Amino acid sequence: MTLLLLLACTKTPPVAAVSADPPSATAPTSESPLAGEVIAGVSDPALQQLLLDDWEAMARQAPGWATELGDDRYADQIADPSLEARDTALAGVQERVDRARALEGLSEADAVTRDLYLTERQADLDGAVCRDEEWVLSPRWNVLTAIDNLGLDAKVDHAGEADALLARFEAYADSVRVQGENLRAGSRDGLVANRTTIDKVVEQLDKGLAVPTDEHPVVTVVLPDDVDAPAWRTRARQILDERVRPALVAYRDIIANEIRPNGRTGEEGLTGLPIGEACYAARIRTHTSTERPPESFHQTGLDELERIHAEFAELGEKVLGTRDLDAIFERLRTDPELRFETAEEVEDTAREALARAEEAVPAVFGRLPETPCEVERVPDVQAPYTTIAYYRGPAPGDGRPGRYYVNTYAPETRPRFEAEVLAFHESVPGHHLQIALNSELEELPLFRKHARVTVFVEGWGLYSERLSDELDLYSGDVDRLGMLSFDSWRASRLVVDTGIHHLGWTREQAEQFMLENTPLAANNIANEVDRYITTPGQALAYKTGQLEILRMRREAEEALGEAFDLSAFHDAVLGGGALPMPMLEARIDAWVAAQQG
Secondary structure, three states: OOHHHHHHHOOOOOOOOOOOOOOOOOOOOOOOOOHHHHOOOOOOHHHHHHHHHHHHHHHHHOHHHHHHHOOOOOOOOOOOOOHHHHHHHHHHHHHHHHHHHOOOOOOHHHHHHHHHHHHHHHHHHHHHHHOHHHOOOOOOOOHHHHHHHHHHOOOOOOHHHHHHHHHHHHHHHHHHHHHHHHHHHHHHOOOOOEHHHHHHHHHHHHHHHOOOHHHOOOOOOOOOOOOOHHHHHHHHHHHHHHHHHHHHHHHHHHHHHHHHHHOEOOOOOHHHOOOHHHHHHHHHHHHHOOOOOHHHHHHHHHHHHHHHHHHHHHHHHHHHOOOOHHHHHHHHHHOHHHEOOOHHHHHHHHHHHHHHHHHHHHHOOOOOOOOOEEEEEOOOOOHHHOOOEEEEOOEOOOOEOEEEEEOOOOHHHOEHHHHHHHHHHHOOOOHHHHHHHHHOOOOOOHHHHOOOOHHHHHHHHHHHHHHHHHOOOOOOHHHHHHHHHHHHHHHHHHHHHHHHHOOOOOHHHHHHHHHHHOOOOHHHHHHHHHHHHHOOOHHHHHHHHHHHHHHHHHHHHHHHHHHOOHHHHHHHHHOOOOOOHHHHHHHHHHHHHHHHO
């Protein structure tokens, strides 16, 4: 998904920020307070200047991201979602990519930084073919969730931040209007989302618009003592009722009345769009850091499912008294004993699993993050439309720790046996350990400290699920069935994502395949398939990264024999920050060679 769309719809973008040049006439001109971090560990003056220029562009185009990292010069602004800003941004990216390619004589460390920079920015350029701003809709992130998150994520410490928050809130009125015009432009060129997703977004907007003014997340923000709270909230109500809400109503009507009639049914993936083939190729490169054809991922998924199904049969016989896959899956889906009863149970289980993992991981890691991880519930306004859980990394700008968000909506549909593997993936030893540690690598420049290379990040999360079994973190064999459930889920993604976006599968085909090959609950499968439809290629990263990390570990073990140290291997994997797989392999090869003397 192109970054400008994400920046318009969410506070925290992925690592590679598409940026507009030059700054607006009203933009601050003072040096970023993060300038030192931007060039940390970089010795070449030209590369330093390139990264400084890139950060200035990023901070202007992604003000929320900049604020979250501690650069508050644009704290009263939001991203410009216009197609003109997109084109200007891409021109700026191209200019900086050309400068990066021309750099010569770099040290080994600087060369790695330059190569990662090129990988990320080239992904921005390649992704432009998808024209996401003109057609993509998603119930997981959209204009409504962005506005809600403005309040839900707000941490206001003084009057200046309170004023900046109101300015950002008001700016969403124009942003929403522009995003509606973008959808109209795409529709004229035959670019339109699928009807099921459109219907979900309209439903979400209707529910959001029905929230009383005095209950809106921005209006109810906790304010510091130096703010005239009654006056501030009166102004927030005015902005909502007179500016933002009318804009959302108009946006909702565009989607429901102009876009929906043309919404795609049947062939809902990229194969149903004129840009589909080129877009999917770009997404595969971005999310997997490979040039593999879709057929290759599809076959890997089928092969992995065959292996995992054999594990299911063995463990199912031990735990459930049957080797029959259909019977195992049916029992896991329908047995009320395997479901939660209350939201509190869901949250408590997540906290207990995290605590157990935090106690165990020092045995297999030499370097651990200092930043803590907290468990929070997915906000009620978003819970029915989003995934079972997600992680948000530390926010240096406001001092927040890493946060593992668990979805407690409809707890009776949440499987107990998947709760532990979910916690290990999202928190420790999964996303929190890797992402928080990444952000603390002071020897890396800023963009590398906060890198979100999908194949690395999600590959590590999936690797951590099996590592947790090595650490004996699962409470019992029923919870290990949850580990297999998640592994089959990620393997089926390879088949379903390529099925939808390369083979022209329908939503029904994708859901049926996952029902037959995983024990995931039907409501989870429906949300997941919608996710794959709206974020092509992202689902390929998990298994790709996991299998590559496992391969590198296996080859290192074979090369080093008894000298292999798992803790040192993990430190080598994580110590360079998130890297594309070819760059990680080069790093591990160098580490093995150093161990061999």
